[in-house]
Amino acid sequence: MLKATVIPVTAFQQNCSLIWCEDTMKGAFVDPGGEAEKLLQAASDNGVTIEKILVTHAHLDHAGAVADLAEKLNVPIEGPHREDQFLIDSLPQQCEMYGFPPSRSFEPTRWLDGGDEVTVGEVTLQVRHCPGHTPGHVIFYSKDQSVAFVGDVLFRGSIGRTDFPRGDHATLIKSITERLWPLGNETVFVPGHGELSTFGDERHHNPFVGDKALAGAD
Template sequence: MALQFHSVPVTPFQQNCTLLWCDDSLRAAVVDPGGDIERILAAVEERGLKLEKILLTHGHLDHVGGTAPLARQLDIPVEGPNKEDQFWIEQITTQAQMFGFPPVETFTPDRWLEDGDTVTVGDETLEVVHCPGHTPGHVIFFHRPSNLALVGDVLFNGSIGRTDFPKSDHQALIDSITKKLWPLGDAVRFVPGHGPMSTFGQERQTNPFVADKRFG
């Protein structure tokens, strides 16, 4: 398979920071570097990868907290999330204080992402799907050739993202999952923002929040 991945749990929230890399070139992207950048860089070095960009699903602290120092240290661009999450990134210092995290720096992504955009990792291309609800600017990354999605905090194994934050929207989240994720196919494996992987088909059968029987 041409696209490989490896998740590194970071921060006290055990957020799944994921390395994506192209087998042919060993060029890589890191998705949601929430913190613990030494651990992320160790995983990059261990695999002999060249990190060329940072991809972000949304603006919450545990997903973006390590972005500014990592981008500066490696001089790499930041792509994502959708601009609707700009307010979260601008408030990152306040988020850190609220959750008892060490001080973190704010930043401005080099590229805001829209529904239907694509991003590249080495020679591989991933589709961008805007999936609001957990946050208004949340995006997911889908690699169609390998049926792999990185869904951030939209969907989990057995659960869904929280919608008790400013500008969260529970119905929008349900719509994002059922109208944007499910059509990608039951066979799609996904890496959630926290916890173990699953497939869309498994969640359609058993997830108490979005299983098909709830809407049948």
């Protein structure tokens, strides 16, 4: 059984997820963007042993603490897709630009692509490559629990920005409609910022990518 708790970090209130396998109590941080000590305390409070770090994409508020945590815990880094290499390399500059605490670039232990799987304890998560916000953005999906960790692809009532380097609006819409919607209306998703929602709710209400909004755009 997959368990999860959301821990907002950084000035951008990015939703870092602490996820774990209830049977083994082995877990992972999804998008540890900063405040490493706060995240470590959350893992300790929940009795979770961190065995890896999962990264949806390499913007500073999602990846700022990856290098420090991986080094401190001696655990592998899985994700994002290789197309985000340029963002990983620019993490120090991103932090300087936005006035964030210094951050280091890192080398993922494993780059991810669509169709891959990652494990957390005895739990398996499917990987979907969902470019548009960044070219190397991936999401993690638990079919058994009907939950997805989608980074900055989709939000409650909104979608990811596409005005950053190598962002593309049409690609993002395609990722949402072709890679997320088929996972099912009942699937709960944890966005990179803000409140949780379901894909069904967004198809009904989202003004950017809802079914009515897209029908009107045709």
